[in-house]
Amino acid sequence: MSLRYAVLTLLDIEPGSGYDLKRRFERSVSHFWSASHQQMYRELHRLHDEGLLDCTEQPQAGKPDKKIYALTEAGREALDVWVQRPAPPQKIREPFLIQLFAGHHLDNAQARELVQRQLDRHRALLAGYIEQNERALKGDPERLERYWLAHRTLLLGIESEKTWIAWAEKLLQELDRR
């Protein structure tokens, strides 16, 4: 039930198409949510059917038509009610840590490779978040002020990645010493 509110939140900040939404998920909320384009389109249809979203078709030159979705009054109310209720707890599902948990099936070189691959991934994520943060800080100050709580979620993403990276680097050192 949370995806729908993620969709409503982004469209509340700025209306857009399913395609736009997919890109905005990747660029601005990937540190706490992800969804495929199929999920987007399905959720948009549902929210439209339920009257929480308006849809305006916008013809484009040389490109397929866009369906621009925006919140209706009912949509804003639904979001407003939901944000104030206690959120369901996070579900953590990290396959890599299962592998480490089964680490007695690995020799040092194999473990090193797995950890190194994840380390690269998390460094890339951190770089992306830092870039996002710099863009936000350079951008419109009024927007930053209006959405300052949203911005704090990004800072948590950055701190989390730093923690992860520090842990992995230490683990690599331990693997080398053994």
Next chain:
Amino acid sequence: MSLRYAVLTLLDIEPGSGYDLKRRFERSVSHFWSASHQQMYRELHRLHDEGLLDCTEQPQAGKPDKKIYALTEAGREALDVWVQRPAPPQKIREPFLIQLFAGHHLDNAQARELVQRQLDRHRALLAGYIEQNERALKGDPERLERYWLAHRTLLLGIESEKTWIAWAEKLLQELDRR
């Protein structure tokens, strides 16, 4: 596809019943995976059908029978192959951060309450992980050495919670200043 390997890993370390497994998920891998008892039983049946698990029924006095599952040779091989392959990336799904992202629908008092509730939750998680760590350090040193990589996943859980808590405490201060 990752749940099955989490199940295989825990049963590889020590055989047990579906009920045992559920408790072990909660006590020892909750920092990176969770699953309901229905999922456990379904997965155990499947793994048994596929010949990756053996099952021995153990009658008990005054309690329902237990079905003790243990890895077969094929089960050990399947786990061995899987742990060496690159793991699929983590899926992050954190409803609370959606709420903060929609924070322009909240006044300061409401935001404070939501953050405080999550902070309490994460402090409780941290306390649980620290307890788990102390139990591990006080326990059998040979076991700790054999499963040292598994133990490192717990240390990551502890560091992650500390990061989360520090972030939330700072956010509460900011909310108070505004």
Next chain:
DNA sequence: CCAACCATGTAAGCAGTTACATGATTGC
């Protein structure tokens, strides 16, 4: 010429949640 991007969808299947079902024992 090929890959990447723009733009939207359907269909099948697997993963995960919620509700229901049973029944004995232990501790407050």
Next chain:
DNA sequence: GCAATCATGTAACTGCTTACATGGTTGG
């Protein structure tokens, strides 16, 4: 007496992933 723990399951449903489908434009 009631809740919690031990112990295992079925059924229905929702959420998510993977594969398939179409077709034009832009940049190297």
